[in-house]
Amino acid sequence: MRRVLVLLPAWAWLLAFVAAPAVILLGIAFGTGAEGVPPFRWPFGPGLAWQGSFGNLATLIQDEFYRDSLWRAALLAGSTAVLTLLLGFPMAFAIARARRGWRVPLLALVLLPFWTGFLLRMGAFIGLLRDQGLVNAALLGLGLIEEPLTLLYTEGAMLAGMVHAYLPFAVLPLYATLSRLDPVLEQAAADLGATPATVFWTVTLPLALPGVVAASLLVFIPAAGEFVIPELLGPSDALPVGRVLWQEFFSNRDWPMAAALAVALLALLIVPIRLFQRAS
Amino acid sequence: MPPLLLEARGLRRSYGAAVALEALDLAILPGEFFALLGGSGSGKSTLLRLIAGLEAPDGGTLLLEGRDITRDPPWARPVHMMFQSYALFPHMSVAENIGYGLRRAGVAKAEQARRVAEVLALVKLEGFAARRPHQISGGQKQRVALARSLVMRPKLLLLDEPLAALDAGLREQTGFELRALQRATGAAFVMVTHDQGEALALADRVAVLEGGRLMQVGSPEAVYARPSSAFVARFLGAANIVEAACLSLAAAEPGAAAYALRPERIRLTPGGEAIGANAAIGQVREAAFRGDATLFVVALDGGGELRVMVPADDPMPAMGERVALAWDPDDLVPLAA
Numbered sequence: 001m002r003r004v005l006v007l008l009p010a011w012a013w014l015l016a017f018v019a020a021p022a023v024i025l026l027g028i029a030f031g032t033g034a035e036g037v038p039p040f041r042w043p044f045g046p047g048l049a050w051q052g053s054f055g056n057l058a059t060l061i062q063d064e065f066y067r068d069s070l071w072r073a074a075l076l077a078g079s080t081a082v083l084t085l086l087l088g089f090p091m092a093f094a095i096a097r098a099r100r101g102w103r104v105p106l107l108a109l110v111l112l113p114f115w116t117g118f119l120l121r122m123g124a125f126i127g128l129l130r131d132q133g134l135v136n137a138a139l140l141g142l143g144l145i146e147e148p149l150t151l152l153y154t155e156g157a158m159l160a161g162m163v164h165a166y167l168p169f170a171v172l173p174l175y176a177t178l179s180r181l182d183p184v185l186e187q188a189a190a191d192l193g194a195t196p197a198t199v200f201w202t203v204t205l206p207l208a209l210p211g212v213v214a215a216s217l218l219v220f221i222p223a224a225g226e227f228v229i230p231e232l233l234g235p236s237d238a239l240p241v242g243r244v245l246w247q248e249f250f251s252n253r254d255w256p257m258a259a260a261l262a263v264a265l266l267a268l269l270i271v272p273i274r275l276f277q278r279a280s
Numbered sequence: 281m282p283p284l285l286l287e288a289r290g291l292r293r294s295y296g297a298a299v300a301l302e303a304l305d306l307a308i309l310p311g312e313f314f315a316l317l318g319g320s321g322s323g324k325s326t327l328l329r330l331i332a333g334l335e336a337p338d339g340g341t342l343l344l345e346g347r348d349i350t351r352d353p354p355w356a357r358p359v360h361m362m363f364q365s366y367a368l369f370p371h372m373s374v375a376e377n378i379g380y381g382l383r384r385a386g387v388a389k390a391e392q393a394r395r396v397a398e399v400l401a402l403v404k405l406e407g408f409a410a411r412r413p414h415q416i417s418g419g420q421k422q423r424v425a426l427a428r429s430l431v432m433r434p435k436l437l438l439l440d441e442p443l444a445a446l447d448a449g450l451r452e453q454t455g456f457e458l459r460a461l462q463r464a465t466g467a468a469f470v471m472v473t474h475d476q477g478e479a480l481a482l483a484d485r486v487a488v489l490e491g492g493r494l495m496q497v498g499s500p501e502a503v504y505a506r507p508s509s510a511f512v513a514r515f516l517g518a519a520n521i522v523e524a525a526c527l528s529l530a531a532a533e534p535g536a537a538a539y540a541l542r543p544e545r546i547r548l549t550p551g552g553e554a555i556g557a558n559a560a561i562g563q564v565r566e567a568a569f570r571g572d573a574t575l576f577v578v579a580l581d582g583g584g585e586l587r588v589m590v591p592a593d594d595p596m597p598a599m600g601e602r603v604a605l606a607w608d609p610d611d612l613v614p615l616a617a
Contacts, residue, residue: 187334188367190354192381192432202380206371 022266028259029056040255056260066244070264073240076230077223080162081170081216087163088170088215089208095171096178103179110171113164122161122232129157129233158234166223170215177211178204217276221269241265283345285310285468286331286359286436291340293326293492300326302492303340308436308470313462315483316472319515323492324472328438331470332361344436355384361438364445366425368413374424375400375409381432399431402461419450426458430465439471443478455482476516480504488512509616513540520546520586521615527582529612530557536614543575543589545611549604550597559606560586564597578603 030043030052043052060066095106113121128134129151136148151157181204189199205212227242241261248258286308293301300323308314318324329335331342333354342350349357360381368377375396382392400406403423408416416424422442429437442458443451459482462469473479479486480500487497488511496508507513510521520541522529531539553561565585566577574596576588586605590596597603 182365182367184363184365184367185369187354188361188363189369189380191332191334191361192428193355193384194380195355198384203369207369 025259025262028255029263030054031256031259033254033256038255039253053256056256059257060260060264065239066241066261066264069239069241069244069261070268072238073224073226073242073265074268076158076162076226076238076240077220079159080166080223081219083159083163084167084170084219085174085212085216088167088174089212092171092174092178092211093204095175096181097183107172107175110168114168118165119228121164122229125157125161125164125233126152129160152233153235155235155238158230158238161229161233162223162226165229166219169218169222173214173218174208174211177208177214181207214276217272220272221276224269225265283310284308284343285345286470287341287343288327288331289341289343291327291330291342292338293323293330293335294338299492301330301337304492304494306487306494306497308468310435310468311466312468312484313459313482314468314470315479315486316470316489317474317476317479317486317515318489319474321491322489324474324489325440326492327489328361328440328470328472331436332359332438333357334361358432358434359436359438360429360432360434362425362429362440362442364441366413366421366445368421368424368428370413372412373409374405374411374413374416377413377424378428378431380428385432395431399427402430402464403427419446419454422446422454426461430461430467433465434467436468436470439469441473442471443473443475451478458482480516488515490515506613507540507615510538510540513613513615517542519543522584522586522612526584527560527580528557530609531612531614533612533614536616538615539612540615541586541607541612543587544573545607546586546588547606548576548578548588548590548594548597549606550595550601551603553604555606558609558612559604561602561604562586564599564601564603567596567599576603578605 027042027044028040031040032043032051032053032055033039034041041051043050045051091110095103095110098106126133130136131148131150131152133151135151136145139145140148185203185207186199189203190196194202224240225242225245226240227246230238230240230243231246241264245258245261245265248254248261252258284307286306288304288306291301291304291306293299302323304323304327306327316324316327326335330337333349333352333356337350340350341348344357344359349359369380372380378396378399379392382395387395396409397406400409403426405420405423405427408420408424413421413424422445426442439458443454446454455478458469458471471479471483480503483500485497486500486503488495488503490511496503496512498506503512504516507516507519513519513521520543521538522541523538524531524536529539560580560582562578562580562585564576565579568575570589571592573589573591576590576597577585578588579585588605
């Protein structure tokens with residue numbers, strides 16, 4: 001009984017702000033567009049009479065544009081996950097093996113970007129990367145280039161922004177796993193003839209695997225729906241699903257199509273979410 | 281003089297301002313069971329880690345069969361270590377744990393399997409090859425850790441507190457097994473321990489360390505019977521340290537400022553009187569029953585106290601009773617200052 005009372009607020013919260021919106025979203029996805037506010041008709045009319053459409057779902061599957069946006073989102077989230085792992089693993093390892101008094105300050109440094117607004121940081125990226133930006137100014141000043149490089153609104157700028165924004169989400173779970181890994185195990189491996197590289201592949205990495213899985217999913221899942229960073233830093237033709245979703249909702253005011261896209265994204269993310277649950 | 285297996289010359293190591301080892305010289309003979317005995321902070325574990333190559337010395341040389349290995353990394357040294365926490369790889373089975381070193385050495389698959397089976401039989405764990413470390417008991421883990429080192433057929437095996445994590449009941453039996461394994465394999469064992477009973481019972485030679493220095497090295501019998509300093513005498517057991525100035529002593533080797541006098545060497549007579557040298561009278565203040573004997577603490581009339589061990593068959597004094605104590609000149613072991 002007491003357990004129920006403790007869990008009740010959490011369940012109520014999830015029901016009101018996760019489950020109910022998801023059901024509404026699913027409803028809109030099967031609705032049809034209409035003039036008015038809101039700009040759609042529910043799939044069920046008075047007396048639960050079916051007036052919906054599977055057209056959006058069909059478009060989603062048939063139209064290359066939408067399929068491509070899902071694929072691009074997966075690609076962007078995947079490369080972000082891989083790059084944050086490659087950067088985050090050595091960082092987390094170094095923090096976990098730092099002197100006791102150093103660990104908390106170093107972790108605080110990882111979280112330091114969160115102290116500044118997200119949009120402000122993206123603005124800073126623009127300031128760095130634009131044609132008259134700091135990077136180009138520095139390269140020109142050093143005489144390394146003759147003309148400014150096109151850095152902003154490229155795939156590279158988008159990826160840099162993504163990696164910057166999601167790196168802490170990789171470092172924290174990796175740190176949690178690596179700080180629990182007993183260095184004596186690595187010493188034992190070395191004592192039995194393993195070179196440092198072999199120690200890493202046979203002992204450190206296998207034992208850190210739960211953290212690697214957690215980190216890659218914690219980055220991949222939100223990154224797949226990311227819209228702000230591609231919008232601000234990416235090329236105009238980079239249209240991952242998050243950005244397409246935004247356009248359908250706010251530019252085209254095609255709520256049913258946008259809802260169908262959101263449902264498709266959610267369906268695609270269920271696979272890694274299930275993996276995450278099994279791993280943790 | 282047999283050739284030395286391992287020789288340490290002037291080995292030094294400090295951590296910041298704290299000196300762990302101070303110009304230490306040590307020689308290990310092939311096939312011997314050597315115990316490094318000391319309290320915490322004595323430098324015994326540091327010495328072991330230096331020999332294994334897990335830490336580098338600040339100075340000095342380590343020679344293995346005459347070859348300088350001071351700068352060799354741990355994976356290139358034919359020396360293996362059994363860690364106090366056993367350090368079994370949790371993501372591998374018992375057999376995979378034991379085969380780890382063989383895989384690194386590039387031993388052929390069939391030969392690997394044969395040697396793993398052989399060493400599993402040696403430590404009596406035949407049925408446990410497929411188990412994971414979390415599925416076996418503490419004593420079994422200890423044997424897996426031992427097997428993982430022994431399978432490499434090292435000439436020198438380092439053991440860091442090999443019995444410390446075991447239950448008291450298991451410790452004695454495992455100690456005997458350790459001794460038997462050492463004889464069977466012919467490897468030299470260097471064991472670190474803080475337990476003097478363990479060191480004296482198992483080792484061929486014992487080294488007592490304190491403050492990063494070797495206080496005394498010798499056979500258990502020699503170190504126990506003839507401690508060279510007050511520290512060693514105290515560390516090896518409940519010896520009385522008597523100062524020549526405080527008691528009327530007639531030692532076989534006169535001239536030392538202090539002597540060690542073992543409690544079991546003192547004769548106790550209830551109610552008696554002290555006659556001449558090597559005798560004292562006092563009052564029984566404490567008694568501790570030890571099964572085969574009882575330990576009495578006797579407060580001496582002239583000040584100070586002596587601990588006396590009385591065999592179970594002898595007449596026992598009551599608490600507070602006046603007693604006479606006597607000992608032989610030979611039992612006074614002179615101690616260095």
